[in-house]
Amino acid sequence: MRMKLNYRTVIFAIAIVFGVFFSVPSLFQTQEGKKVTLGLDLQGGLHMLLGVKTQEAVKSRIKSIAASIKHFSERKDILVDSLSFDESVISFTLLDSDDLKTVQEYLAEIEGAIVAVNAENISITLSDEEIIRTEKQAISQAIETIRNRLDQFGLAEPVVARQGEEKILVQLAGIKTQEEEQRARELISRSAKLELMAVDEDRAARVYTMSDSDAAAYGDVILEDVANSKIKHLVREIPILDGGMLTDAHVGFDQNNRPLINFSLNAEGAEIFGDFTGKNVGNHLAVVLDGKVYSAPVINERIGGGSGQISGDYTVMEAKDLAIALRSGSLLAPVYLMEKRSVGPSLGADSIKASMVALIGGFILVIVFMVVYYRVAGIIANIALVANLFIILAVMSLFGATLTLPGMAGIVLTVGMAVDANVIISERIRELIYQGVSIHKAIEDGYANAMRAILDANITTLIAAVVLYAYGTGAIKGFAITISIGILASMLTAILGTHGIYTMLEKRIQKSKNNRLWFGIKG
């Protein structure tokens, strides 16, 4: 007797071919083809959620406006007294009211600045929109900067993405050692804010007897030395220039073959730097990085060309990371840790092993049970189950979905739930056979009767899975994905696929009259 193909078996066969074909790259880790990515919990890695201290960006915007006013007044020979700033206001006094017009014209150019003039006293604040803009920019800039830095760090496919309004998600797979993690974290969080500051020559000798507020009264600030925190430097609070004018930074070596960093400034920076060094020969210049003084050499002559060096007591590796950070630009605002999950590669491997044991163990149990209970009907259900697994893997590979530990659990669970449809169908068929209807009618009505229940049951589970996906984070999303794909695939395999097989075998079942063999029941 010939078995006729029908549209259901054809679709099922195509689905199986699709499933096997697209799961091969993931199963055998071939070079070509799309593969399932393992989640950080399975392959090991670092997951961080960072927040941005945006108010710091506003503060530093104020500071840089103050610096530009100082430079402007010096260039134009405008006499300015008591130029100072706090967290939100810059204020100064003009000694000559004739300069007011020039100064006002200059200040009007500064974006988002609100200028209040009271006789010769001028104060500058930022508009609310400007503050919001600055804060928003700080976040986007932090994402951009961190991404740039990590791209140069040399790890495969770092993920840096915005999460919600103001959080930054950083995911680094394949971090193998503690040292590597430490380096990556330092690179990410380093402000890399380079400032060139003038040493207050008149009062430098008194630095050890001064308090911070004493220094502030003179418009100075006390900074620690990077090599030894006991050594203090007294520098002018308003920097000569900052790292925003930096165009390049790379590792070089001094005459003793110790690593140092060479940096270059843009045209504007070079001009300011040249002007300052020209006027201050014999004085000290402090090279300040992230609030620490790296060196404070004496200025021997005017330095044109806009390049300089940062020397410090660091290793080649540290110098390299520092150069990356400087090149990628400084963070406008510091970042802080909101959430961190780091998994060592050995733990990930253990998790894979354990969940594979569970998957295979559960799978074998279910398969054996189905054959014992339903005989051939059980075998048909098992074919659908295996096809289902392949399709889940194939779909996940195609979408480049991430397989997490809860995702593995989701697949294990799908094995248990996917046979449900076949159990329902088989029970319906058995019932109809007991009622004495023909095999053809039993199969067709069995599927028809079972359909409603299966659909309703699957859709409600899908509702729960969709909610999980929408509200879940990270690994939990992986669980929702595998469950959803599993449910959808089971509709194809367990309902359509097995129906096709029954239709194909129908005549043979009728002829054999052996319900025990085919459905595991008497008679």
Added chain:
Amino acid sequence: MEFFKYTKTFKFMGKSKFAMLVSLVLVLGSLALLATKGLNYGVDFAGGTVVQVKYNTAAPIDDMREKLKHDEIFDGSSISEFGSPEEVVIRMKTSTGNVTVDIGDITREALKGTGEFEIRRVDIVGPKVGSELKEKGIMSLILAVIGILIYVAFRFEWRFAVASIVALVHDVSIALGAITLVGLDVNLDVLAALLTILGYSLNDTIIVFDRIREGVTNGKNSELSDIIDESVTRTLARTTLTSLTTFFVVFTLFMFGGEIIHAFAFTLLVGVVVGTYSSIFVASPILLAFGFDVKNYHIKLAQKAKREAEKQRMRDQFESGVM
């Protein structure tokens, strides 16, 4: 092989009073546990830090405690074995916001000299993220329940929807009670397990309800309790079988899935058992208690069919009139 014969109908509803009593005791017991002992929120929801350490030999827990005493950052921390004697987790209520030096690093330093160890996992959840996750978690449970309620009400009848939700609340409460009883940490994975229980238990309930709907629509019998008994009996084989296969896989997950997935598997294990029980002994009796009237439903169905027929007749008339 067959577990149940279709020839005999079990009188489930006759036992429903006793089952309700058992359920009531279990649910009230769980709620009492939740109220007194309370859920043990893990780092995901409470915020804090978990450091998982693996030693080459059995972990020197006393030695570790001694070492951790020196730094006040570890005040109120607890050390417990994790799956094997070599492996331990240190749980802390504190979290650090510093990206460069976090509690993981501090722990590594502090444990120096306690033997050869490897830090395999560091989870730090800041208070803000923790409360956000909690909010989202509760939201997701509520949304899932609402979504399901609407769907079931649409597909069946509102009494079916309410009955299935009561069964869900029953299952989730008992699962939470069991979690509290054994003192598991409630993290995101437990939440995922709870949502899976929602879906799973509902599956079971819907299969039974589907049969009841069928019995109500087709059957001559207008006694609801008889219809329920017959429907539950007819689906008993399926309920048992699916529960068994799911139980198999969840059980292997529980046994061999590793310590990290333990809480997840445990929650599911309880959920599968309770979910199966509730679809037979909780959801259906509640349908009965709500006074679902089969005759009324028949009348409604007949009216609906009449309306449809009327519409069809009008359409036919209209079409033939036009032509």
